[in-house]
Amino acid sequence: MSARAQAATAARSEPAALAADPILTVEHLTMRFGGLLAIDDLSFSAERGQITAVIGPNGAGKTTVFNCLTGFYKPTEGMITMRHADGASFLLERMDDFRIARSARVARTFQNIRLFPGMTVLENLLVAQHNTLMRASGYTLAGIFGLAVYRKAERKAVERARYWLDKTGLLERADDPASDLPYGAQRRLEIIRAMCSQPLLLCLDEPAAGLNPAESDELNRLLRDIRDHHDTSLLLIEHDMSVVMGISDFIVVLDYGEKISSGSPHFVRNDPKVIAAYLGIDDEDAGTGGAP
Amino acid sequence: MAAGPAPALAAAPAHSLRAGIIDALIAAFIALAIAAPIIGLRTVSLEGGLALTTRWGAVAIAVAVVFAGRLALTLLWWPRHKPARRDSAGRRLLARARDSGLAERAMLLLAPALLIFAIALPATPFADRYVLDIGILVLTYIMLGWGLNIVVGLAGLLDLGYVAFYAVGAYSYALLATHFGLSFWICLPLAGFLAAMWGLILGFPVLRLRGDYLAIVTLAFGEIIRIVLLNWYDLTNGPDGISRIPRPSFFGLEFDRGEGGFAAFFGIGYSSDHRIVFLYYLILALALLTNFVTLRLRRLPVGRAWEALREDEIACRSLGINTTATKLTAFATGAMFGGFAGSFFATRQGFISPESFVFLESALVLAIVVLGGLGSQIGVVIAALVMIGGFELFREFEQYRMLVFGFAIVLIMVWRPRGIIASRTPSIFLKERKSIGAESVGEGRG
Structure with missing residues (x-):
């Protein structure tokens, strides 16, 4: 980690090029809505097994980047490559959103939580394992006759759900409707629902928004645990600096749709351009640091 | 259950009588407007076409029934059950049924x-x-x-x-x-x-x-x-x-x-x-x-x-x-x-x-x-x-x-605005099957 951080500090402008084993590479991504240029020629990559953060002020285009990555928008220009450890690679800009989740195994959460409110917590986690269970149920045919194959697969799916519920302290609420959970628990549920789809890359859109400090710490522990003990890399958009600086291995800073800086948390925190654009240090401080 | 602040409204009988009569008059007028064409006019088929007969007596009875009924409701029934219009009888029944789990x-x-x-x-x-x-x-x-x-x-x-x-x-x-x-x-x-x-x-x-x-x-x-x-x-x-x-x-x-x-x-x-x-x-x-x-x-x-x-x-x-x-x-x-x-x-x-x-x-x-x-x-x-x-x-x-x-x-x-059986039964459960109230369940937008 430290070697990479030093490399980033040395290279300053283009540290992403040094990524050794990128799981996700974004090249020249441009997204235009009519006359509005939401993302302008953005390139970065996310390292396998790390937590990469995309930060930037409001309206910088962070969520648009996510929507392009996960297929909800089709980018105007650019190439997004997802590389699996086994060598398979996927060009995400050409795939449908549900195929990105199913085949390229990129899962995401939403800025305004999107659960299935009228279904129980457990049902939410089982819907996330839809494709696995669908195969096990022989595309419904085996399932409708109640074959043992399907029952076994369902038991396994419930086990996986139970594992994540236990980890996030939601086991007691498993049979309650998702809408009955408090806000923080809904955030956690959305993350573990995404994890139940067994993604290789998990994209989190402002996971700490609206959380109190205790919940925020708990979230950090969960995200670190996912990085360290599961085969999942993380990409997150965040406003909350304590989350970003505390857990990110690599940070990309956006402003007005352009990348203004990238590197280790330490590097980004001290980059005068970032300070000027985002971190809200006094004007004269930014000025002495060489305003853009 | 009856959480409504009843005494305040029952305190002024004279005022409520006048208000009740005005209210009943309005109801009677609406009844008149509706009843006049529907009850008052009746088509009869004669040789060579239709003709209209009028039944103003029946209209008068209908309007009188609405007036008296509305007045009786205002004076006798609703004061004891205030706030009547907010907490309708149906809703109270529903709440009672929900509380007891009888349903x-x-x-x-x-x-x-x-x-x-x-x-x-x-x-x-x-x-x-x-x-x-x-x-x-x-x-x-x-x-x-x-x-x-x-x-x-x-x-x-x-x-x-x-x-x-x-x-x-x-x-x-x-x-x-x-x-x-x-x-x-x-x-x-x-x-x-x-x-x-x-x-x-x-x-x-x-x-x-x-x-x-x-x-x-x-x-x-x-x-x-x-x-x-x-x-x-x-x-x-x-x-x-x-x-x-x-x-x-x-x-x-x-x-x-x-x-x-x-x-x-x-x-x-x-x-x-x-x-x-x-x-x-x-x-x-x-x-x-x-x-x-x-x-x-x-x-x-x-x-x-x-x-x-x-x-x-x-x-x-x-x-x-x-x-x-x-x-x-x-x-x-x-x-x-x-x-x-x-x-x-x-x-x-x-x-x-x-x-x-x-x-x-x-x-x-x-x-x-x-x-x-x-x-x-x-x-x-x-x-x-x-x-x-x-x-x-x-x-x-x-x-x-x-x-x-x-x-x-x-x-x-x-x-029951969401249908007779509005709750949803979960398809799977870990410990206990709890039914989910209609307020959580989506209606779908296609």
Whole structure:
């Protein structure tokens, strides 16, 4: 980690090029809505097994980047490559959103939580394992006759759900409707629902928004645990600096749709351009640091 | 329960009397405006045309009843139950039922009780031909309601053209049976298959639409099918319909007099009721099959995906669910059961024409599903009993039948805005199955 951080500090402008084993590479991504240029020629990559953060002020285009990555928008220009450890690679800009989740195994959460409110917590986690269970149920045919194959697969799916519920302290609420959970628990549920789809890359859109400090710490522990003990890399958009600086291995800073800086948390925190654009240090401080 | 601040309002009797009279006068005026044309004017047919007679006496009585009734309510009933307009009697009843959990326990017994009743009905002494005919009619609508429930209740796709699949099923059986002499038991799955195909054909172009737009296109589809049936004279015999559709046989035994018939084979006297009882059990079995398959599907990934689709389509896509395919399966499955019901309809009637497949039928089935509570199987049964059975019960009201019937529907919707059975039962549980209140469950936007 430290070697990479030093490399980033040395290279300053283009540290992403040094990524050794990128799981996700974004090249020249441009997204235009009519006359509005939401993302302008953005390139970065996310390292396998790390937590990469995309930060930037409001309206910088962070969520648009996510929507392009996960297929909800089709980018105007650019190439997004997802590389699996086994060598398979996927060009995400050409795939449908549900195929990105199913085949390229990129899962995401939403800025305004999107659960299935009228279904129980457990049902939410089982819907996330839809494709696995669908195969096990022989595309419904085996399932409708109640074959043992399907029952076994369902038991396994419930086990996986139970594992994540236990980890996030939601086991007691498993049979309650998702809408009955408090806000923080809904955030956690959305993350573990995404994890139940067994993604290789998990994209989190402002996971700490609206959380109190205790919940925020708990979230950090969960995200670190996912990085360290599961085969999942993380990409997150965040406003909350304590989350970003505390857990990110690599940070990309956006402003007005352009990348203004990238590197280790330490590097980004001290980059005068970032300070000027985002971190809200006094004007004269930014000025002495060489305003853009 | 009675949390309303009653004393403050009851404190000023003089003021409330005056206010009550003014209120009653307003009500009486509204009654006058409504009653004058409806009750006051009456058409009588004379030789050479219609003439109007007036009944101002009856209008005066109606207005007086409204005035007195409203005044009595204001003075005697509402003060004790303030705040009357906010906390309606229905809502209080509902809250009481919810608190005691009585409704839930009653529900658990209701389904088996209804099932036993349905199986035993033909054996009961009061089961004459008329009762069985109504039973068959109610069961047909229950089956249609269950079929549509998959599309509207589970997947949240508003389908106003469900009768199209009913028509496809009916005509499939009628044409296959009359032209190729295929038996009912071969035609039944074929009719379901063809209806499902039509479900897919309709589904492909319209599934990018949502909510109201989807409803309009399905409505149009229902009409297109009917108009094609009406005008494709060579195939469907147009408005004359198809007659002499073969009746179903009991494992090859026809229900007729003479050698080799059902009665002769079993050595019992011939009775025309045998066929009716057989048809009754046939539609009961088909309806139960629909119910069984739906309940099974709900516990399978495809059923959970339908419900997830109703709750949040974007979240579904983010989890790798192919929403187009999922919607198509819902459409096709619903259509298949509509097709089964259609071919039963054809074999029961022996004659079908496009007249039987008008939009009103779609609306009626949808009303059953909505009134019963979206997604609730037992709700559909209760609603079908109320709507179809109730409609027959009101026969003695003659011309007021529609009025009473419409009023009953309005009352149910005021009492339970999300349908009779508004709660949702989870498809799987870890420790305990808790039903989910209607306020959490999504209605689907297509």
